[in-house]
Amino acid sequence: MPNPPSSSALLLQLFRLQEAERHRVGRALHNQVGQALSAIRMGAHLVQSEDDAALRAEDLQEIIRASDDAVAIVRDLHATLHPPQLDSIGLDAALRAEHERLFPGTALALAPLPRAPAPDHALVAFRIAQMVMRAVAQAGTTLGVSLAGSAEASGDLTLELQAGDAIELPELPLLQALAGAAGGGLDAVSGTHWRLRLPYGPTSAMPAQPA
Numbered sequence: 001m002p003n004p005p006s007s008s009a010l011l012l013q014l015f016r017l018q019e020a021e022r023h024r025v026g027r028a029l030h031n032q033v034g035q036a037l038s039a040i041r042m043g044a045h046l047v048q049s050e051d052d053a054a055l056r057a058e059d060l061q062e063i064i065r066a067s068d069d070a071v072a073i074v075r076d077l078h079a080t081l082h083p084p085q086l087d088s089i090g091l092d093a094a095l096r097a098e099h100e101r102l103f104p105g106t107a108l109a110l111a112p113l114p115r116a117p118a119p120d121h122a123l124v125a126f127r128i129a130q131m132v133m134r135a136v137a138q139a140g141t142t143l144g145v146s147l148a149g150s151a152e153a154s155g156d157l158t159l160e161l162q163a164g165d166a167i168e169l170p171e172l173p174l175l176q177a178l179a180g181a182a183g184g185g186l187d188a189v190s191g192t193h194w195r196l197r198l199p200y201g202p203t204s205a206m207p208a209q210p211a
Helices: 007-049 053-081 084-088 091-102 119-139 172-181
Strands: 143-149 156-163 185-189 193-199
Touching (some): 084 091, 091 119, 119 143, 119 156, 119 172
Antiparallel strands (some): 143 156, 156 193, 185 193
16 A cells, blocks of 8 residues: 655645646636737727728627637636635535536536535635546546535535546545645545545634644
């Protein structure tokens, strides 16, 4: 049985993941948003100098299309960096939105939680689910998601993800360390099933770090 990764190895993996995400966001801002803004600027110059009403209308439609593209890209990046639903209407809504974004045309039904989890735990659950969802989507298979919380004053928040086919998830040790740091655990079975458990008390919070 292989030895678990050391703390330094996990920190290095986290650093690489963060840098890869920054690179992806930066590339999208430069290439996609930059191109859309350039198209808007060019279209505005054309409108200024266009005397033909029909051509001017075409130029304005192109500006609108490029503006819509830029707004869609920025919204997608915003959802990737921090889903607005997580703060406004809860973890279940954020998971549904992320599933719809990564698996277009598929609906995810999640029962509402009895109460909102602690913000730190909601964010940990979302990030772990997001990482699994991305890996499953890239593998081109399906994903089922279930979310449940104990109705008792203390208990577990449970998130289960089930892929249609086995996939590789190199980030699993990092995600398990993250779940452990939040006072819970992440179990994985055969590359197809992941079960996250987190504290779900009314005042649950991330454990304090030692001084």
